[in-house]
Amino acid sequence: MSDSQQPPSRRAARESTSGARARRGAAPAAPVADGTVADGSVAAGDEAASAGGIGGFVRRHPRAVLATSLSAAFVLLASGALLAGIAVGSADASPAPVVSETPTAEPDPRTLPATIAQPSLVRTCSIxxxxxxxxxxxxxxxxxxxxxxxxxxxxxxxxxxxxxxxxxxxxxxxxxxxxxPDFRITTKVVAGSTPGTVVLVGAGDATLSRLPAGQESIYRGAPKLSDLAAQVVAAHVAANPDSPGITQLVLDATYWNPADAWHPTWNRDRIPAGFQAPATALMVDGDRADPRAQTSPRSDDPIARAGAAFAQALAAAGNPAGVPSVSRGSAVGGNVLGQVQSQPVSRxxxxxxxxxxxxxxxxxxxxxxxxxxxxxxxxxxxxxxxxxxxxxxxxxxxxxxxxxxxxxxxxxxxxxxxxxxxxxxxxxxxxxxxxxxxxxxxxxxxxxxxxxxxxxxxxxxxxxxxxxxxxxxxxxxxxxxxxxxxxxxxxxxxxxxxxxxxxxxxxxxxxxxxxxxxxxxxxx
CATH class of the missing domain: 3.40.710.10 (DD-peptidase/beta-lactamase superfamily)
Incomplete structure (x- = not known):
């Protein structure tokens, strides 16, 4: 209803309030969404809500309250927190804030981070x-x-x-x-501790070959027993001109323990199949029966095969005693009578x-x-x-x-x-x-x-x-x-x-x- 239709008592109250404000020289306060005004009084038209309580007002005006609430929510969502900080018009408005002489710079939202993560490659090819x-x-x-x-x-x-x-x-x-890459394995022969004895000392050269000069084993360029035997016979005869020659050949395969030549998990049938022999420090041609064949039957005793081959090589080189007897032992010093070297490690x-x-x-x-x-x-x-x-x-x-x-x-x-x-x-x-x-x-x-x-x-x-x-x-x-x-x-x-x-x-x-x-x- 309009003001003219209000009961006299209410009009009087409003006029009294207005008059009081007019006497103070203050402008009427503007209402905000929840019905209050900036100076804390109740907005005009809502006195009944004040007098009867908010609950009473809501019961009498449910649609108005709902519409007002929805409008307020929409305004807040649309405008964000900025509107919440704006004061409504009032005669008692707060003083304007003092602006600092050196304003604080706001961070530039366009500033890039110090490092940028590289994109990860998505791989798509599967095996x-x-x-x-x-x-x-x-x-x-x-x-x-x-x-x-x-x-x-x-x-x-x-x-x-x-x-x-x-x-x-x-x-x-x-x-x-x-x-x-340039290391070479040396096989040598030294003078034994008794007259007519020489010691063949192995050092792990599996390529040492029993083939005669001019013939190549599977290891092309390998040192030859024939070369070693020629050196030894010549040196022995020169040192012992009245000696009947080399009568005893001792085989020294103790560069590592000769008993430690076969791993327990190796298959013994690889020996006759031609793929493997016991790993002794003295052998010839990888212990192959046929030095020219990559796969050739091997033996259970590479040391014996090497000793027999060198004894024959000594005889072929002119040893006055012919083929010496063969035994096993270790060198105890003595002059070096001859030596041959393997191809370098790189080879x-x-x-x-x-x-x-x-x-x-x-x-x-x-x-x-x-x-x-x-x-x-x-x-x-x-x-x-x-x-x-x-x-x-x-x-x-x-x-x-x-x-x-x-x-x-x-x-x-x-x-x-x-x-x-x-x-x-x-x-x-x-x-x-x-x-x-x-x-x-x-x-x-x-x-x-x-x-x-x-x-x-x-x-x-x-x-x-x-x-x-x-x-x-x-x-x-x-x-x-x-x-x-x-x-x-x-x-x-x-x-x-x-x-x-x-x-x-x-x-x-x-x-x-x-x-x-x-x-x-x-x-x-």
Whole structure:
């Protein structure tokens, strides 16, 4: 209702209030949304709410209250906190704030952070289906971007498991570190402690050859027993002109304990099959029955074979006593009557890796141990090989190394370590290019010459790697020059008792898959 329709008592009250304000000279206070005014009085028209309480007012005007509340909420949401700080018009308005002479600068919302996170690459190329091939049994594997060190693919990569002949790469790297690429193994003969006696002292040269001059063994350029015998006969005759000649030949294979020549997990049937012999410090032609054949039956006693061959060489060199009798012992000093040296370590690695020569692996590992002040035993090899590999800045903790060839089933070298070692090797520093140059190439050389066929042929010539084979493992580890130009290093082990040869093409397919993916290789 209008003011004229209000009861007299209410009009009088309003007039009294207005008059009082007029007398003070104050302007009427403006109401705000909740019905109060800036000076704390109640807005005109809401006296009934004041007199009867807010609850009474709400009961009498529910729609008005609802509309007012919604309007207030809308205004607050639309305007934000800014409107809440604005004072309504009033005669008693607060004084204007004092502005500082040096205003505080507000932060520029456009300022960029000091560093900007680089976008992460979403890789989409998967080899998981290839890794799940039933031919691979349980797969252990790691693939690394050699340039960045990023692990692109990993399945049980930290597990220290058997490597098979892939271990020969670690043996080669250790030998280069401990011995150096130019080191040569010396086999010598010294005068014995009794007249007519000479001592043949072995030092781990498995390449020493019994073939006559002009003929090459499987180890081209190997030193010859014939050369050594000629030196010894000439020196002995010169020193003992009235002597009947060399009557006694003593074989010294104590550079390491000759009884420590066969690891318990090696298979004895490898001896007649032509892959392996006991690892003695004295042998000839890797103890092959046929020095010209890579795979040739070996013997149970390489020392005896070497002694018999040298006794014959002495007779052929003109020993006045003919073929001397042969026994075993150790040198106790004496003048050096003759010596021959192996090819340098760099060349021995070049002969070991392409065809996975087990005897060279054993010799290099044992000699590495001796060079580091250890005893050359199989038990010393974990300390010897890891100690030498530490020079490449790799973490060798957890490695277990029982031999130099990788034939022991209780060797334990994680695939990730091998991939990291190859990442160092592919740089070619510290003479490690010797290893890269010696390794088989997919579809072209060594133990990989006949592999990477069918759909895997796409990676021929682009994978440089070492193969491995045991009755419980097939392995492959090396360097991939991927289709997109990325250099990858990898190690794949397929492990299961009774694993079949079907694992080889499956490993090739897995490696070729990584070649296709390159840096887009996903871990999923």
């Amino acid at each position: 998981l289906s290839l890794a799940r091939s039933p031919e691979l049994a349980t797969i252990y594997g790691t693939v690394i971007n050699a340039g960045t060190g990023e692990v692109l693919f990993d399945r049980r990569g930290d597990a220290a498991v058997r490597t098979a002949s892939v271990l020969k790469v670690a043996t080669a790297a250790a030998a280069l570190s401990a011995l150096g 021995l690695i070049g002969q070991m890796l392409p065809n996975s020569d087990n005897m060279l692996g054993e010799m290099l590992a044992r000699i590495t141990s001796k060079s580091l002040g250890l005893d050359g035993s199989g038990a010393s090899l974990t300390q010897a090989i890891t100690g030498a590999l530490n020079s490449y800045g790799l973490d060798t903790s957890g490695l277990v190394i029982k031999d130099g060839s990788g034939l022991a089933t209780d060797n334990g070298v994680p695939p990730r370590f091998m991939a990291q070692l190859f990442a160092v090797i592919q740089k070619g520093e510290q003479n490690l290019s010797i290893i890269t140059d010696a390794l088989p190439v997919a579809g072209q050389s060594g133990t990989l010459a006949g592999r990477f066929t069918g759909s895997s042929a796409v990676a021929r010539g682009q994978v440089t790697a070492k193969t491995g084979f045991l009755r419980s493992a097939h392995t492959l580890s090396g360097i991939i020059r991927a289709a997109d130009g990325t250099v990858l290093t990898f190690a794949f082990y397929a492990i299961r008792d009774g694993i079949t040869d079907g694992a080889r093409p499956a490993l090739d397919a897995l490696t070729a898959g990584a070649f296709r993916c390159g840096n887009n290789l996903s871990n999923n």
